[in-house]
Structures are given as structure tokens and as C-alpha cells.
Amino acid sequence: MGLQGDRQPAANSRGSEKMADGAVGKDKCGEPRLVSLPLSRIRVIMKSSPEVSSINQEALVLTAKATELFVQYLATYSYRHGSGKEKKALTYSDLANTAEESETFQFLADILPKKILASKYLKMLKEKREDDEANDDESDNDEAES
Amino acid sequence: MAERPEDLNLPNAVITRIIKEALPDGVSISKEARSAISRAASVFVLYATSCANNFAMKGKRKTLNASDVLSAMEEMEFQRFITPLKEALEAYRREQKGKKEASEQKKKDKDKKPDSEEQDRSREEENDEDEERLEEEEQNEEEEVDN
Numbered sequence: 001m002g003l004q005g006d007r008q009p010a011a012n013s014r015g016s017e018k019m020a021d022g023a024v025g026k027d028k029c030g031e032p033r034l035v036s037l038p039l040s041r042i043r044v045i046m047k048s049s050p051e052v053s054s055i056n057q058e059a060l061v062l063t064a065k066a067t068e069l070f071v072q073y074l075a076t077y078s079y080r081h082g083s084g085k086e087k088k089a090l091t092y093s094d095l096a097n098t099a100e101e102s103e104t105f106q107f108l109a110d111i112l113p114k115k116i117l118a119s120k121y122l123k124m125l126k127e128k129r130e131d132d133e134a135n136d137d138e139s140d141n142d143e144a145e146s
Numbered sequence: 147m148a149e150r151p152e153d154l155n156l157p158n159a160v161i162t163r164i165i166k167e168a169l170p171d172g173v174s175i176s177k178e179a180r181s182a183i184s185r186a187a188s189v190f191v192l193y194a195t196s197c198a199n200n201f202a203m204k205g206k207r208k209t210l211n212a213s214d215v216l217s218a219m220e221e222m223e224f225q226r227f228i229t230p231l232k233e234a235l236e237a238y239r240r241e242q243k244g245k246k247e248a249s250e251q252k253k254k255d256k257d258k259k260p261d262s263e264e265q266d267r268s269r270e271e272e273n274d275e276d277e278e279r280l281e282e283e284e285q286n287e288e289e290e291v292d293n
Contacts (some may be wrong), residue, residue, distance in 0.1 A: 037156055041155075044154065051199050051203075056212070058212040061234070089175070095183065112185075
């Protein structure tokens with residue numbers, strides 16, 4: 001399995017994966033596919049995990065399906081809890097808030113950091129510096145906290 | 147890793163469609179939000195894989211299987227996914243079984259030889275759905291005999 005193969009569009013099927021490719025849309029019988037996300041791509045991501053040796057086809061299908069459920073859940077949760085409800089929009093900050101505030105989605109906190117304006121951040125830094133200086137003045141009287 | 151960065155991403159079009167179908171009609175999604183969800187999905191795959199792999203290793207297996215993935219969902223506190231996943235697994239297994247039988251049937255048609263022993267064996271293995279197909283086979287046999 002060469003890496004070049006993964007540059008092909010998701011709907012393409014390689015010989016060995018022709019039964020497994022979860023392409024968008026319907027299959028030959030007109031039934032909606034079990035899974036929309038491309039299994040080949042899911043497999044690449046799974047294999048990039050160092051300790052993993054091999055993945056059974058069912059595990060691959062379930063992981064793809066779970067990922068779809070996850071996308072749905074993350075989107076609806078963030079929308080419901082987000083400030084965007086009045087605006088009828090889902091924004092990045094809705095997602096960042098979810099990552100920070102929900103325990104379930106906490107594993108996303110590092111990749112979905114909250115954003116603040118640069119000016120606000122600089123102000124925060126300045127305030128912290130002033131606080132630290134004030135503490136230094138008091139440290140002669142109080143015990144140092146460490 | 148040797149993978150290119152784009153290989154670890156999921157296709158935008160599919161992600162967008164899943165999001166749109168999940169949200170109420172008329173809700174817009176910023177490009178940034180879409181991209182963030184896509185990245186989150188990739189991270190989810192990694193996290194789920196790592197977690198499932200722990201279960202496989204506990205079971206002294208080198209191959210991740212379906213139950214490892216289900217156990218991982220439990221561990222990650224996505225219990226709500228377990229029922230729909232089990233249903234999907236059932237559907238997938240039925241589909242695979244149907245495909246296997248369809249290709250075996252094609253092989254038999256190609257051979258055009260009544261191999262009654264094989265049919266008896268497969269009759270035991272098959273379930274109700276396949277009784278219809280067996281009737282077809284018997285019909286074919288009759289036609290061949292006539293010829």
C-alpha cells in the first residue's frame with residue numbers, strides 16, 4: 001500500500017478494498033451506505049498510531065461509523081450550548097467552548113483553543129505583571145508563596 | 147510519520163454533509179468551524195484507535211477487532227454510540243454474508259454441475275433467507291436434467 005494511493009479522491013476504490021470503500025451515496029442496490037467516510041482514509045489515520053499492527057475490517061467500519069456519530073454529536077452539542085443559537089450559526093468559538101467546558105470533549109482542548117483578541121491578551125499580560133510587582137512589594141512582610 | 151498532512155484529514159465534502167444533516171435546517175457553519183470539526187474528527191480516530199489497541203493488547207491480540215472498538219467507546223465515555231454501532235455491525239455482517247453467498251451462487255452457476263454434497267453442506271450453514279435460493283437451485287438442477 002503506497003502513500004501515493006491516498007492522494008486519490010475518496011470515492012475511488014482500490015482493488016482490495018472494493019467491498020470496503022464507504023463512498024458517498026448509494027451502492028449498486030440503491031441502498032444508502034452504512035458509512036459515508038472513506039474507509040481507506042480512516043485506515044491511514046489509524047495506522048499512523050505507532051503501536052497498532054493490524055486492523056480487522058469490522059473494526060475499521062465501526063471506527064468510521066463512530067467518527068460520523070462523533071461529528072454529529074460535536075456539532076449538535078456545540079450548537080445547542082453555543083451563543084450562536086440566536087444567530088442560527090455554528091461558529092469556531094462554539095466548538096472551542098465545548099472543548100473547554102465539557103468533560104467528554106476535553107481531549108480536544110489542545111486542538112481547539114479559545115481565541116482572544118491580541119489586544120486583550122496584551123492587557124492580561126500587563127495586568128499580571130502589575131500583580132507580580134505588587135506581590136514582590138508585600139513579600140517582605142508575608143511569607144513567600146511557592 | 148511518513149504520511150503527508152492531508153492524508154490524515156477527512157474529506158471536507160463528507161464532513162460538511164454530516165454536519166449539515168445533524169444540525170437543524172438553515173443553520174450556517176463557518177469555514178473555520180467546519181475545519182475545526184474535521185480536525186477534531188481525525189483526533190477522535192487517533193484517540194479511539196489508541197484506546198481500542200489497549201484492549202487488543204490486554205487480550206494478547208495484534209489485530210484490532212470490533213469489540214475493541216466498542217470497549218474503547220465505553221472507555222472514552224461515548225456510551226451513546228454503542229447501540230447504533232452494534233446495529234451498524236449487525237447490518238455490516240448481514241451485508242457481508244449476503245455478498246459471500248451471492249458470489250458463491252455465481253460460482254455454482256458457472257460450474258453448471260450439480261454438486262449435491264456441497265449443497266447439502268451449505269444448506270445446514272444457511273439461515274431462512276436462503277431457502278428461497280435453494281428452491282432456485284433445485285429448479286436449475288431440474289432444467290439441466292431435462293437438457
